[in-house]
Amino acid sequence: MGDTKLKETLERVLIAAEALFAENGYDGTTLRQITQRANVNLAAVNYHHGDKESLYLEIIRRRLQPINESRLKNLAAAELGAEGSPVPLDVLVEIMARPLFELYADADHGGRHAARLIGRSLVEPLPFMTKFLAAEFQPVMSRFGQALRRHAPALPPEDFLWRLSFVVGAMLHALATLHRMKDLTRGICRDNDQVAARARFVQFAVRVLGTP
Amino acid sequence: MGDTKLKETLERVLIAAEALFAENGYDGTTLRQITQRANVNLAAVNYHHGDKESLYLEIIRRRLQPINESRLKNLAAAELGAEGSPVPLDVLVEIMARPLFELYADADHGGRHAARLIGRSLVEPLPFMTKFLAAEFQPVMSRFGQALRRHAPALPPEDFLWRLSFVVGAMLHALATLHRMKDLTRGICRDNDQVAARARFVQFAVRVLGTP
DNA sequence: GCACGTTTCATACTATCGTATTACATGGGT
DNA sequence: ACCCATGTAATACGATAGTATGAAACGTGC
Numbered sequence: 001m002g003d004t005k006l007k008e009t010l011e012r013v014l015i016a017a018e019a020l021f022a023e024n025g026y027d028g029t030t031l032r033q034i035t036q037r038a039n040v041n042l043a044a045v046n047y048h049h050g051d052k053e054s055l056y057l058e059i060i061r062r063r064l065q066p067i068n069e070s071r072l073k074n075l076a077a078a079e080l081g082a083e084g085s086p087v088p089l090d091v092l093v094e095i096m097a098r099p100l101f102e103l104y105a106d107a108d109h110g111g112r113h114a115a116r117l118i119g120r121s122l123v124e125p126l127p128f129m130t131k132f133l134a135a136e137f138q139p140v141m142s143r144f145g146q147a148l149r150r151h152a153p154a155l156p157p158e159d160f161l162w163r164l165s166f167v168v169g170a171m172l173h174a175l176a177t178l179h180r181m182k183d184l185t186r187g188i189c190r191d192n193d194q195v196a197a198r199a200r201f202v203q204f205a206v207r208v209l210g211t212p
Numbered sequence: 213m214g215d216t217k218l219k220e221t222l223e224r225v226l227i228a229a230e231a232l233f234a235e236n237g238y239d240g241t242t243l244r245q246i247t248q249r250a251n252v253n254l255a256a257v258n259y260h261h262g263d264k265e266s267l268y269l270e271i272i273r274r275r276l277q278p279i280n281e282s283r284l285k286n287l288a289a290a291e292l293g294a295e296g297s298p299v300p301l302d303v304l305v306e307i308m309a310r311p312l313f314e315l316y317a318d319a320d321h322g323g324r325h326a327a328r329l330i331g332r333s334l335v336e337p338l339p340f341m342t343k344f345l346a347a348e349f350q351p352v353m354s355r356f357g358q359a360l361r362r363h364a365p366a367l368p369p370e371d372f373l374w375r376l377s378f379v380v381g382a383m384l385h386a387l388a389t390l391h392r393m394k395d396l397t398r399g400i401c402r403d404n405d406q407v408a409a410r411a412r413f414v415q416f417a418v419r420v421l422g423t424p
Numbered sequence: 425g426c427a428c429g430t431t432t433c434a435t436a437c438t439a440t441c442g443t444a445t446t447a448c449a450t451g452g453g454t
Numbered sequence: 455a456c457c458c459a460t461g462t463a464a465t466a467c468g469a470t471a472g473t474a475t476g477a478a479a480c481g482t483g484c
Contacts, residue, residue: 025239026240028237028238030442032441042443042465043443043464044462046444047462052443123385123389124237124332124336162401162409162416165389165396166382169383169389170379170381173380173384173385177335184377188369188373200375204378221432242471243473244470255432255474263472427482429482430480430481433476434478438474439470441468441469442468443467444467445465445466446464446465448463450459450461452458452459453456453458454456
């Protein structure tokens with residue numbers, strides 16, 4: 001249509017579905033909405049991606065795998081550079097948070113919707129997603145948990161895990177509601193300044209996870 | 213059936229629907245599931261509660277209105293007691309958080325599901341709910357925002373609002389995932405100790421919203 | 425004990441869902 | 455020029471969704 005370059009059907013479906021899933025959830029989105037938004041025939045999604053669940057899982061995986069790989073790679077590099085001493089807290093948080101905020105900032109490629117969808121998929125438990133999500137996050141949570149733990153070794157495990165849960169919750173909520181942050185604050189907070197939001201989140205997380 | 217006392221049909225539908233909406237979301241729940249779980253005829257829900265949207269809204273309102281009324285009442289009392297000086301931060305947070313955690317703790321009356329559902333309904337935006345939720349939260353957010361603000365008057369509004377957003381996000385996430393906290397932490401964090409969870413949340417929120 | 429307002433029931437109706445099927449277009453390789 | 459693989463299109467199909475309907479059951483006045 002008006003597009004300068006016609007993307008592959010397959011890709012157009014992924015982009016359209018991503019936005020709709022992010023906005024309306026899995027059950028709230030129909031394949032007809034998706035194919036209509038992608039300007040594609042209804043049968044295309046089944047032909048290219050199998051059934052609806054496969055499509056959803058493919059969308060999440062496509063975004064999440066590179067992010068978690070990058071996290072693990074950057075953590076390994078940071079630990080190597082630290083030569084045995086703990087990696088600074090703000091560096092750890094930055095490594096965890098940055099890929100998601102940057103994804104959100106990439107509006108042209110649907111990053112806003114992707115980030116929202118990731119936040120959503122982690123909160124609302126879809127039965128067919130749990131095993132994938134568990135497998136996907138187990139390594140990253142385990143390795144970062146250890147690294148973070150070194151900054152509060154005296155803290156009882158229970159307290160540490162609660163704090164971690166609060167930080168994760170704040171992060172997911174930020175991702176899920178960033179797009180209406182401007183409206184919710186009567187224009188005071190911008191919703192398109194990924195760098196400012198990230199900086200504030202890191203500051204927040206460091207304060208929460210810091211020792212005392 | 214096995215129940216010691218047979219509740220009204222109307223009430224049974226509300227309880228069953230609450231649990232299912234909390235678990236599977238609005239679109240993921242069918243009226244047939246609800247009536248089956250409530251041991252009630254399919255037509256009962258339409259007869260007593262109108263359509264599906266009305267049922268959902270009624271469930272949320274029934275839980276949320278008393279909570280927000282109690283919050284405003286307790287805030288007014290605390291401000292009266294403080295005689296012009298700022299109400300302590302931990303008191304403010306406690307007033308906001310306590311009703312939700314106590315709701316969660318009231319497992320016998322479906323409080324667990326209700327708390328989860330409230331958390332969920334605030335994150336996933338259902339079109340027919342937005343105006344109700346906005347009206348419901350406007351007063352409480354405005355009044356508590358002012359009260360909290362007195363503890364960090366020098367902080368730029370933007371920073372303050374971001375911190376508030378993080379705290380709210382942590383709270384909603386805690387409500388939405390408390391029920392699987394034990395599993396997520398390999399048994400380290402209990403999911404049935406409302407008091408301990410609340411204490412940790414208050415500590416967390418005070419630290420985040422405190423001045424520096 | 426019977427009439428009447430209220431609630432419960434079985435079931436019908438229409439729309440729309442995910443998925444399947446079948447025919448049609450297209451465009452390189454020989 | 456023809457073929458065949460690959461993608462696209464129109465449309466059918468069974469299941470199930472929310473909602474509507476009308477009859478049966480119930481209970482409480484007189």
